[in-house]
Amino acid sequence: MVDGVTLRLTDGTLAGILGPNGSGKTTLLRLLSGTRRPSSGTVRLGARRLDQLSRRDVAQQIAVVPQDTELAFEYSAIEIVLMGRHPHLGLFTVEGPDDIRIAQEALAATGTAHLADRPFHQLSGGEKQRVVIAAALAQSAQLLLLDEPTASLDLGYQLEVSSLLKRLNRDHGVTMAISTHDLNLAASICRELILMRDGRVVATGPTNEVLTPANVRLLYDVEADVHVHGETGHMTVVPLRRIVS
Amino acid sequence: MKKQLLRYPLLAGLIVVLAAAVHAQQAQRIVSLVPALTEMLYAIGAGSQVVAVSSYDDYPPQVKSLPRVGALLDPDTERILSLTPDLVITYGSQVDLQAQMRRASIATFDYRHGGLDHILTTIRALGQRTGRNAEAQNVISGLQIRINAVKDRVMGKARPRTLLVFSREPRALRNMYVSGGRGFLRDMLVVAGGVDVFEEVGRESVQATTELILARAPEVILELRPEIIPAGAELDEEMKVWARLATVPAVKNKRIYFITGQQMTVPGPRVADGIERMAKVLHP
Amino acid sequence: MNIRRRIATVVGAFAIFTIAVLVFAPTVGSTSISLRTAFDRSIAWDNNVDAQIFFVARLPRVLSGALVGAALAAAGVVLQALLRNPLATPFTLGVSAGGALGAMIAISLGLDLGLLGVSSVPIASFTGSLIAIAIVYALASSQKRGLSTNVLLLAGVTLNSFFSALILFVQYMSDFTQSFRAVRWMMGDLDVGNYVPIVAALPFLVCAFAVFAALPRTLNLLTMGEDVAAARGVEVTRAQRWAFLSASLATGAAVSLGGPIGFIGIIVPHIVRLMVGSDHRIVLPAAVLFGAAFTVLCDLAARTVMAPVELPVGVITALIGGPFFLWLLVKRS
Numbered sequence: 001m002v003d004g005v006t007l008r009l010t011d012g013t014l015a016g017i018l019g020p021n022g023s024g025k026t027t028l029l030r031l032l033s034g035t036r037r038p039s040s041g042t043v044r045l046g047a048r049r050l051d052q053l054s055r056r057d058v059a060q061q062i063a064v065v066p067q068d069t070e071l072a073f074e075y076s077a078i079e080i081v082l083m084g085r086h087p088h089l090g091l092f093t094v095e096g097p098d099d100i101r102i103a104q105e106a107l108a109a110t111g112t113a114h115l116a117d118r119p120f121h122q123l124s125g126g127e128k129q130r131v132v133i134a135a136a137l138a139q140s141a142q143l144l145l146l147d148e149p150t151a152s153l154d155l156g157y158q159l160e161v162s163s164l165l166k167r168l169n170r171d172h173g174v175t176m177a178i179s180t181h182d183l184n185l186a187a188s189i190c191r192e193l194i195l196m197r198d199g200r201v202v203a204t205g206p207t208n209e210v211l212t213p214a215n216v217r218l219l220y221d222v223e224a225d226v227h228v229h230g231e232t233g234h235m236t237v238v239p240l241r242r243i244v245s
Numbered sequence: 246m247k248k249q250l251l252r253y254p255l256l257a258g259l260i261v262v263l264a265a266a267v268h269a270q271q272a273q274r275i276v277s278l279v280p281a282l283t284e285m286l287y288a289i290g291a292g293s294q295v296v297a298v299s300s301y302d303d304y305p306p307q308v309k310s311l312p313r314v315g316a317l318l319d320p321d322t323e324r325i326l327s328l329t330p331d332l333v334i335t336y337g338s339q340v341d342l343q344a345q346m347r348r349a350s351i352a353t354f355d356y357r358h359g360g361l362d363h364i365l366t367t368i369r370a371l372g373q374r375t376g377r378n379a380e381a382q383n384v385i386s387g388l389q390i391r392i393n394a395v396k397d398r399v400m401g402k403a404r405p406r407t408l409l410v411f412s413r414e415p416r417a418l419r420n421m422y423v424s425g426g427r428g429f430l431r432d433m434l435v436v437a438g439g440v441d442v443f444e445e446v447g448r449e450s451v452q453a454t455t456e457l458i459l460a461r462a463p464e465v466i467l468e469l470r471p472e473i474i475p476a477g478a479e480l481d482e483e484m485k486v487w488a489r490l491a492t493v494p495a496v497k498n499k500r501i502y503f504i505t506g507q508q509m510t511v512p513g514p515r516v517a518d519g520i521e522r523m524a525k526v527l528h529p
Numbered sequence: 530m531n532i533r534r535r536i537a538t539v540v541g542a543f544a545i546f547t548i549a550v551l552v553f554a555p556t557v558g559s560t561s562i563s564l565r566t567a568f569d570r571s572i573a574w575d576n577n578v579d580a581q582i583f584f585v586a587r588l589p590r591v592l593s594g595a596l597v598g599a600a601l602a603a604a605g606v607v608l609q610a611l612l613r614n615p616l617a618t619p620f621t622l623g624v625s626a627g628g629a630l631g632a633m634i635a636i637s638l639g640l641d642l643g644l645l646g647v648s649s650v651p652i653a654s655f656t657g658s659l660i661a662i663a664i665v666y667a668l669a670s671s672q673k674r675g676l677s678t679n680v681l682l683l684a685g686v687t688l689n690s691f692f693s694a695l696i697l698f699v700q701y702m703s704d705f706t707q708s709f710r711a712v713r714w715m716m717g718d719l720d721v722g723n724y725v726p727i728v729a730a731l732p733f734l735v736c737a738f739a740v741f742a743a744l745p746r747t748l749n750l751l752t753m754g755e756d757v758a759a760a761r762g763v764e765v766t767r768a769q770r771w772a773f774l775s776a777s778l779a780t781g782a783a784v785s786l787g788g789p790i791g792f793i794g795i796i797v798p799h800i801v802r803l804m805v806g807s808d809h810r811i812v813l814p815a816a817v818l819f820g821a822a823f824t825v826l827c828d829l830a831a832r833t834v835m836a837p838v839e840l841p842v843g844v845i846t847a848l849i850g851g852p853f854f855l856w857l858l859v860k861r862s
Contacts, residue, residue: 030756035756035760054764055759055762055764055765056764059760059762060762062760063760064756066760069757071752072613072614073615073752073802073807075749079806079807079808080753083746083750084761086761086762087761087762092743094810100532139761
């Protein structure tokens with residue numbers, strides 16, 4: 001349940017939607033991707049309203065990376081990435097050389113080109129997630145929405161994926177919005193944050209302005225220290241103790 | 246003279262004693278689960294000794310007023326016991342029921358299907374169990390006379406190869422079961438002067454597919470219908486269905502017949518009726 | 530990689546195999562016939578037994594087998610994708626139970642209502658299937674958010690149980706012969722002996738197959754999950770509806786033509802996937818072709834192995850299906 005949300009994502013940003021479980025992050029993401037309709041208000045992409053676009057049109061503009069990908073059947077990595085081309089293909093059209101090139105570039109961009117023909121279920125957690133990101137990239141969309149992209153990954157893979165996302169945003173100009181409950185992930189890669197609690201947005205703005213101990217307390221009932229590394233501007237959040245109210 | 250006169254009361258006494266002994270063996274309260282055997286009982290005059298019949302009995306008409314006790318798959322043991330029978334006629338496969346009757350010390354007569362001869366021997370056996378040996382013999386003789394009459398009539402004549410159809414889907418030659426060279430219906434066919442087109446298969450029933458019928462090319466097709474023979478437009482439809490098998494001699498020569506009546510499907514005393522009707526059709 | 534070429538090559542290979550089977554099957558049977566005689570126009574039709582066996586007994590049988598096999602295999606593929614479950618079969622959602630109930634009632638009552646040359650049992654069976662489809666669809670659509678595959682599955686399984694109970698009841702009330710014939714129908718029978726039932730089933734099969742032709746890439750996406758599919762541009766509810774209705778229609782038509790022949794709808798999709806992967810653009814047409822060939826071959830075995838006695842084709846598919854499943858189970862663990 002999400003209520004009373006007004007927000008704006010600027011082109012080229014890497015935004016984080018941050019909040020505890022149940023704060024409405026996933027719902028917000030669904031609203032942004034058009035898979036849920038708001039009961040009041042509108043969601044716009046550029047100047048156009050999402051609910052007036054067909055799913056196909058939406059998919060050409062917005063790509064989603066889900067939290068987990070469970071496949072009922074075996075597909076190879078390249079097959080999965082090629083499925084991202086669906087919104088650009090007609091009903092009976094088969095992927096042509098351009099589509100294949102885009103898919104291969106997407107795999108290369110996520111460092112998984114060498115895994116193209118491997119069965120998906122044989123890949124490691126990090127590799128799987130990167131392939132799924134490549135599939136979203138192959139959609140050639142303006143906006144990438146990611147739902148807890150590192151939640152189920154080991155630390156090493158978390159680093160892999162988060163640095164990939166940062167690189168895609170910085171070097172390839174991909175606009176992204178990431179929903180996460182991982183403060184440090186948000187701190188390390190997001191340029192701006194949208195803080196949510198109980199279905200409402202409690203703060204938005206550039207990361208270094210919004211990620212304050214006061215806001216952490218507001219969101220998580222946790223007393224925390226927020227450090228900024230002098231050189232890199234890299235922020236980290238260190239939780240100290242729980243506040244029992 | 247006096248000695249001779251004395252002999253009669255003695256003889257009479259002996260007869261009374263013997264009769265009583267035999268009477269003790271005669272079943273007086275019979276429950277019959279097998280319709281064919283019910284018919285036999287009535288035919289040999291033991292109808293008054295029948296107290297209950299199966300759910301499927303409906304001949305002779307007298308049975309309609311009798312209580313029903315289930316059938317092959319669902320015999321109502323409680324009901325049977327409540328009627329205090331002294332003989333229960335069961336199917337050979339109803340072993341549970343037979344065991345229960347044994348425990349209740351009730352005699353059973355266990356019947357299994359057989360050929361034409363078996364019908365006659367069963368009538369004889371029932372005669373013994375009911376004390377109606379003479380009547381049973383009469384019925385058997387009567388049947389044999391009629392059977393032999395048919396045999397004589399058809400002797401020497403060419404026997405048409407016959408497809409004897411038990412059942413099939415209406416208006417389609419599908420799910421069709423026919424005689425396969427064994428059983429009382431096949432025996433009836435043989436007596437009536439025909440030969441079963443699936444004689445060498447040696448089974449009571451065979452599923453006849455289109456290919457098999459075409460390959461075996463029967464000269465006569467006899468369809469058994471328990472209740473009503475198709476007539477008018479319906480008959481035309483059924484003939485059209487067979488007409489597809491144009492090379493079959495029975496089709497070409499229009500020797501496709503429908504025979505109705507339970508005499509055709511109940512291996513009982515009306516079997517001679519069935520044989521006579523078959524013979525009339527096969528050898529007009 | 531050239532996807533179009535790959536699809537064409539693989540499907541082409543299956544097509545060649547299937548055509549070979551379809552050409553070969555009518556030439557073999559429990560009776561030996563001479564093909565030359567069968568095709569000899571100079572012999573009068575009602576004197577040419579070989580021709581009759583070929584054109585009246587075997588050819589319709591092979592055609593029915595091919596259509597039923599193609600329909601059930603394709604329906605299996607579509608439903609497995611729709612329900613995201615490789616164990617789904619065309620019979621999972623209650624369509625064949627409805628068909629069986631219809632047929633059973635027709636057999637027990639000895640119904641005789643032919644329509645346009647088609648006899649009562651196929652008509653009753655198809656009607657039963659349509660009723661089952663309507664019930665399951667209505668139940669699954671009653672949720673506000675489009676078509677729920679969970680509810681679809683539950684409704685289908687429930688309907689299966691309910692119809693099976695009714696079938697038992699009808700069997701119990703029938704007499705022995707009717708019961709036997711009903712059970713026999715359930716084992717499958719492709720001996721149509723006639724082109725009319727095939728022609729009657731054709732419009733429904735053609736409609737279903739037309740929808741199948743447009744589904745494959747959508748099916749690929751649906752198997753990734755509803756949300757992902759929607760995010761990639763699939764109108765999920767609409768796609769699910771088309772998938773369910775077309776697969777169910779194909780199943781209903783197949784069951785009315787040849788009875789509920791089991792295992793085709795699950796063995797063929799699995800075998801095909803083992804051979805060609807999971808891209809439905811290849812799997813679906815390959816399953817259609819292989820399903821046809823597989824069923825025709827099973828029926829060939831059924832009608833020759835114990836000649837002149839015939840085995841029901843459903844028995845042959847079950848004999849193959851049982852060990853196949855054991856093997857699948859072992860392979861997975």
